[in-house]
Amino acid sequence: MPLRKGIVFTAMEIRLCCCHERGMDDIILRLSGLTKTYPGGLTAMNNVDLTIRRGEIFALLGPNGAGKTTLIGAVCGLVTPTSGTIEVFGDNIRNNWRSARARIGLVPQELSTDMFEPVHRAVSYSRGLFGLAPDKARIEEVLRSLSLWDKRDEQIRALSGGMKRRVLIAKAMAHEPDLLFLDEPTAGVDVELRKDMWRLIGEMRERGTTIILTTHYIEEAEEMADRVGVIRKGKVLMVDDKNAMMQRLGTTEAVITLAVPLAQLPLALKDFPVTLENGGSKLCYRGGDGSGKGRAEVAGLTKALVRADIDYVGIEIRESSLEDIFVGLVENDAGEAA
Amino acid sequence: MMGFNFRSMRAIYQRELYRALRTAFQSILAPVLTTSLYFIVFGAAIGGRMPDLGGVDYGAFIVPGLLLLTLLSESTSNASFGIYMPRFTGTIYELLSAPIGVAETLVGFVGAAATKSLILAAIILATATLFVDYSIAHPVLAVFYIMLVAASFSLFGFILGIWADSFEKLGIIPQLILLPLTFLGGTFYSIDMLPDPWRAAALFNPIVYLVSGLRWTFYGSADVPIEISFGLTLGFLAICVAIITFIFRTGWRLRA
Ligand SMILES: Nc1ncnc2c1ncn2[C@@H]1O[C@H](COP(=O)(O)OP(=O)(O)OP(=O)(O)O)[C@@H](O)[C@H]1O
Ligand SMILES: [Mg+2]
Numbered sequence: 001m002p003l004r005k006g007i008v009f010t011a012m013e014i015r016l017c018c019c020h021e022r023g024m025d026d027i028i029l030r031l032s033g034l035t036k037t038y039p040g041g042l043t044a045m046n047n048v049d050l051t052i053r054r055g056e057i058f059a060l061l062g063p064n065g066a067g068k069t070t071l072i073g074a075v076c077g078l079v080t081p082t083s084g085t086i087e088v089f090g091d092n093i094r095n096n097w098r099s100a101r102a103r104i105g106l107v108p109q110e111l112s113t114d115m116f117e118p119v120h121r122a123v124s125y126s127r128g129l130f131g132l133a134p135d136k137a138r139i140e141e142v143l144r145s146l147s148l149w150d151k152r153d154e155q156i157r158a159l160s161g162g163m164k165r166r167v168l169i170a171k172a173m174a175h176e177p178d179l180l181f182l183d184e185p186t187a188g189v190d191v192e193l194r195k196d197m198w199r200l201i202g203e204m205r206e207r208g209t210t211i212i213l214t215t216h217y218i219e220e221a222e223e224m225a226d227r228v229g230v231i232r233k234g235k236v237l238m239v240d241d242k243n244a245m246m247q248r249l250g251t252t253e254a255v256i257t258l259a260v261p262l263a264q265l266p267l268a269l270k271d272f273p274v275t276l277e278n279g280g281s282k283l284c285y286r287g288g289d290g291s292g293k294g295r296a297e298v299a300g301l302t303k304a305l306v307r308a309d310i311d312y313v314g315i316e317i318r319e320s321s322l323e324d325i326f327v328g329l330v331e332n333d334a335g336e337a338a
Numbered sequence: 339m340m341g342f343n344f345r346s347m348r349a350i351y352q353r354e355l356y357r358a359l360r361t362a363f364q365s366i367l368a369p370v371l372t373t374s375l376y377f378i379v380f381g382a383a384i385g386g387r388m389p390d391l392g393g394v395d396y397g398a399f400i401v402p403g404l405l406l407l408t409l410l411s412e413s414t415s416n417a418s419f420g421i422y423m424p425r426f427t428g429t430i431y432e433l434l435s436a437p438i439g440v441a442e443t444l445v446g447f448v449g450a451a452a453t454k455s456l457i458l459a460a461i462i463l464a465t466a467t468l469f470v471d472y473s474i475a476h477p478v479l480a481v482f483y484i485m486l487v488a489a490s491f492s493l494f495g496f497i498l499g500i501w502a503d504s505f506e507k508l509g510i511i512p513q514l515i516l517l518p519l520t521f522l523g524g525t526f527y528s529i530d531m532l533p534d535p536w537r538a539a540a541l542f543n544p545i546v547y548l549v550s551g552l553r554w555t556f557y558g559s560a561d562v563p564i565e566i567s568f569g570l571t572l573g574f575l576a577i578c579v580a581i582i583t584f585i586f587r588t589g590w591r592l593r594a
Contacts, residue, residue: 038594070594076435079594098341101437112428116360121353128349129436171432 026054027090028179028210029075034084036070036234044070046234048084052179052212057205059225059242060214067234068214069109072181076106088179102131105177109184109214111164113171115157119148122156123170130175142170145200162193169197173204180204182213186220198223218250219319243291252294253318254285254301259311268308272301283312294319346438350446351453354420358454365454366461369408373462376404377469380526391528392559397470402552403525405462406487409455410520410545413488414512417451417495422508425500425591434593440586444579448492455488472556480555486571487548493578500582500591519545529561544570 029052036045044067052058060068073079086093088100123139143149146166186194221228229239261280273287288294381397388396424430474480502508523545529537540546551567554560
């Protein structure tokens with residue numbers, strides 16, 4: 001276990017660390033056959049097997065209703081699984097739930113806080129609730145790292161949505177968790193704040209925190225994650241190294257609006273994966289592998305157009321969205337789970 | 339992992355008290371005002387025409403009843419809101435994911451609700467001295483009994499707050515059951531004053547035993563023996579604890 005700066009371990013923690021160091025190598029969380037059927041009869045999580053390694057950033061991707069929040073809820077004690085087992089920090093969570101929960105942090109998807117509470121109180125409360133002694137310095141550190149220090153005395157309701165989300169993150173970090181769940185940390189967050197958040201998540205990883213986050217944005221997974229899991233309709237479709245997955249499934253789409261419509265594809269473009277659409281007025285590129293190859297190829301394509309003296313008036317480039325990947329996944333290997 | 343997370347419990351307790359402090363003005367002013375009104379109407383206006391009851395002046399006689407009226411409704415509503423609001427706003431996620439069991443949660447939430455009730459009781463008793471002259475025969479037992487009632491009904495309110503899935507439901511039990519039973523339970527009269535079939539019927543009203551028990555600690559005499567009052571209150575407390583423990587075991591209305 002990587003040591004964290006400026007943190008005093010309690011005797012219990014040290015004991016826990018030691019036995020993990022010996023036996024469990026680097027598996028921090030293991031879900032086996034985890035299933036959740038809600039009272040209404042909907043199976044939100046279907047026989048999920050998943051292993052999370054110590055110290056990694058794991059991104060759980062999936063469309064609305066895929067079961068991401070349900071999965072997180074099952075580990076964090078918000079959802080009672082119908083069947084299956086959860087092993088965390090090397091033991092079944094049924095046995096070690098108290099010590100395990102003290103080391104797990106959760107940033108929920110919904111912005112739910114006591115709106116009338118001042119920021120620093122909310123954060124200090126979380127620390128106490130998770131069984132740690134008050135520590136003003138630590139709270140200050142957390143608030144400063146999230147740029148909340150200036151807002152510490154404000155009531156949470158007076159903050160903007162993005163700032164409220166930061167408060168939730170601060171609350172989850174206040175007890176220095178080893179395993180942190182971030183349920184759509186960047187939903188409804190502007191670009192700048194999103195970048196900030198990525199940086200922050202990177203810093204937490206540096207300190208040795210294992211992070212599991214959910215997102216709809218593949219670029220987010222691309223930016224941060226070491227490994228990616230794709231979940232849909234309660235099933236984990238695949239789990240892979242991010243880079244491997246991007247290469248396999250990522251695509252770039254470019255639409256080039258031509259100045260003069262073409263009747264057929266010129267020979268000069270025969271090596272590019274392009275088609276003519278919209279009566280020959282739009283040249284559509286679809287290719288690449290999610291590792292930047294597509295963009296480079298589009299750049300080459302524009303040069304080829306210039307060389308062939310084909311004028312164009314606009315270019316739109318779009319990296320493959322998660323939805324595209326799902327379509328591909330579901331069409332290609334529908335039944336086959338990774 | 340065994341044990342009791344003392345720091346978690348303290349965090350919950352302190353925060354609940356702090357939340358009360360935020361609205362201290364309302365939460366204290368309202369009961370003080372109502373109590374004063376009761377004293378003016380029942381004590382001063384009507385009380386003058388009432389005979390002494392068991393050797394106690396009518397104005398003084400209603401002090402324990404009034405106190406109980408406020409204790410029951412405040413304990414119930416404090417605790418039920420305390421747990422209903424987090425469920426309603428979604429902040430309960432934090433409690434559910436915290437390393438705490440039923441014990442820490444109960445001592446934290448219910449302890450805070452009970453503490454508020456006790457502070458309120460003290461304020462009401464102080465208010466009462468402005469209107470009537472009364473004394474307390476068994477002060478230690480009285481404090482103990484007040485604590486017992488506050489804790490029991492805070493537990494009861496906690497159950498309500500978990501059971502309710504709308505604000506309407508939250509108010510329905512206190513309004514439709516607790517309040518009528520309290521009024522019929524000898525708050526403003528001795529059930530000895532009732533004609534016979536009603537007198538027997540009144541003994542099925544659990545509140546009668548509470549009022550009677552508290553009145554005994556004040557004036558040394560009451561409608562039913564003090565042992566029975568104590569016993570029933572303790573029994574009620576135990577049932578509530580059992581129900582809450584069951585709720586936490588099963589996660590009913592708490593975990594999906
Ligand atoms: N408490 C509940 N009772 C009944 N059904 C539920 C409950 N919570 C979630 N569901 C259902 O379970 C499915 C999975 O929901 P979940 O919230 O886990 O999805 P998600 O992947 O987090 O989606 P999103 O990206 O929209 O957050 C959905 O169909 C949802 O309607
Ligand atoms: Mg979700």
